Amino acid sequence: MTSVPFVTVDVFTDTRFSGNPLAVITDARSLSDREMQKIATEFGYSETTFVLPPSDPANTIALRIFTPTTEVPFAGHPNVGTAHVLATQGSVFGKALTDELRFEEKAGLVTIAVSRDDTGAVSRTTIGAPGPLIIGATVTPDEMARCLGLAPQDIETARHLPVFASVGLKFILIEVTDLDALGRATSRIEPLRALRAAHASEDCDCATFLYTWVGEDHVRARVFAPFDNVAEDPATGSASAALGAFLTTLANPKPHRQLLVEQGVEMGRRSLIHLDVFAADNGFDHVTVSGASVEVMRGCLSV
Numbered sequence: 001m002t003s004v005p006f007v008t009v010d011v012f013t014d015t016r017f018s019g020n021p022l023a024v025i026t027d028a029r030s031l032s033d034r035e036m037q038k039i040a041t042e043f044g045y046s047e048t049t050f051v052l053p054p055s056d057p058a059n060t061i062a063l064r065i066f067t068p069t070t071e072v073p074f075a076g077h078p079n080v081g082t083a084h085v086l087a088t089q090g091s092v093f094g095k096a097l098t099d100e101l102r103f104e105e106k107a108g109l110v111t112i113a114v115s116r117d118d119t120g121a122v123s124r125t126t127i128g129a130p131g132p133l134i135i136g137a138t139v140t141p142d143e144m145a146r147c148l149g150l151a152p153q154d155i156e157t158a159r160h161l162p163v164f165a166s167v168g169l170k171f172i173l174i175e176v177t178d179l180d181a182l183g184r185a186t187s188r189i190e191p192l193r194a195l196r197a198a199h200a201s202e203d204c205d206c207a208t209f210l211y212t213w214v215g216e217d218h219v220r221a222r223v224f225a226p227f228d229n230v231a232e233d234p235a236t237g238s239a240s241a242a243l244g245a246f247l248t249t250l251a252n253p254k255p256h257r258q259l260l261v262e263q264g265v266e267m268g269r270r271s272l273i274h275l276d277v278f279a280a281d282n283g284f285d286h287v288t289v290s291g292a293s294v295e296v297m298r299g300c301l302s303v
Contacts, residue, residue, distance in 0.1 A: 001302050004300060004301040005027055005298070005300050005301075008024070008043075008297050009021070011293045012271035012292070013292060013294060014292040014293075019077075019269060020045075020234040022047060023043040024049050024051065025301075026089070027051060028050035028064070036071075039066075041069070043068075045068075046067060046068075047065050047072070051086070055104060056104065059103070059109065060097065060102050061093075061101075061103055062105075063078070063103045063104065067225075067228040067230065068228065069227075069229045074106070074129075075169055075236075075238045076238040077235050079105075079125075080125050080289065082103070084293035087101070087114040101114065107130045107131055107169070108168070110127055113125070113126045123292060124292050126289070129241045129245070133166070133167055133248075133249070133283075134165065134167075135163060136164030137199055138160075139161065139195065140161070141153075141157055141161070147187070147188055148185045148186065148210070149185060150184060154181040154185075160175065162174040169242075170203070171204070171209040172204070173209050177212065178212055179212060182210055182266075183266060186224075187226050187231065192206050207225035209236065209242070210222045210224075215260075218262065220263070221240070222266060232267055234267055234269035236263065240289060245277065246284075247277065249284065253277075253279040256277070256278050258275065260274060272291060273289060275287060276290075
């Protein structure tokens with residue numbers, strides 16, 4: 001039997017038992033793919049990460065990310081949280097770390113900047129989304145409303161229709177009319193299953209990112225991912241990044257816009273996701289996602 005170390009952190013918060021919990025397996029060299037999936041299922045968090053040596057020694061680590069049901073190529077809070085754990089640890093696989101990290105992932109290379117407070121403690125980590133903006137099909141308000149237990153008039157369409165979008169991991173972006181509609185939303189499996197079948201070419205499990213504006217640069221959001229066994233996610237950096245990127249395709253984008261995404265409120269796990277979104281002459285250029293993390297527990301798994 002092998003002892004495998006782990007650390008759990010709450011991500012996109014500086015308060016324990018808020019934000020989005022993450023388990024980080026800090027040395028996964030002894031684990032098979034099957035064991036990684038079993039560990040992720042056992043933790044039951046929206047994602048669990050597994051730290052491995054990089055294929056290119058110029059990079060920091062290779063990172064694998066598992067939901068309770070499958071491996072995913074990229075996700076936001078796993079990168080933010082894993083970077084916090086490793087930067088706090090100070091070294092990995094015998095190599096001292098700087099505050100510029102590079103993670104090899106299935107979606108591509110993810111670059112991460114570590115910020116520290118006056119005491120030297122990690123205060124925030126900032127990741128760059130690994131993929132280009134990919135915009136897929138739109139979904140009608142009637143279809144989307146059935147999937148969310150809402151009325152079609154609860155879906156705001158003045159700026160855009162519900163749409164598949166990705167900068168590394170694909171979501172359906174849905175603007176709703178107000179906080180009341182956001183609070184009433186649910187995830188209905190059978191209509192979602194029909195929607196997934198109708199849009200099979202999108203290669204997406206139809207995770208839904210609902211949001212509404214509560215300020216000029218501030219949105220409240222909720223994410224449902226039932227096909228990944230995540231009834232609701234407290235914080236979803238990859239979906240927030242996709243929203244920020246997608247907004248640059250709408251009318252008159254600012255060259256640089258800072259957005260705050262507040263998520264998890266309805267779950268009692270408030271999260272704060274900070275975006276810096278950059279537009280170029282031809283639309284989207286790049287987006288970064290940043291946030292705080294706080295350690296909750298550490299220990300060893302027997303595998």
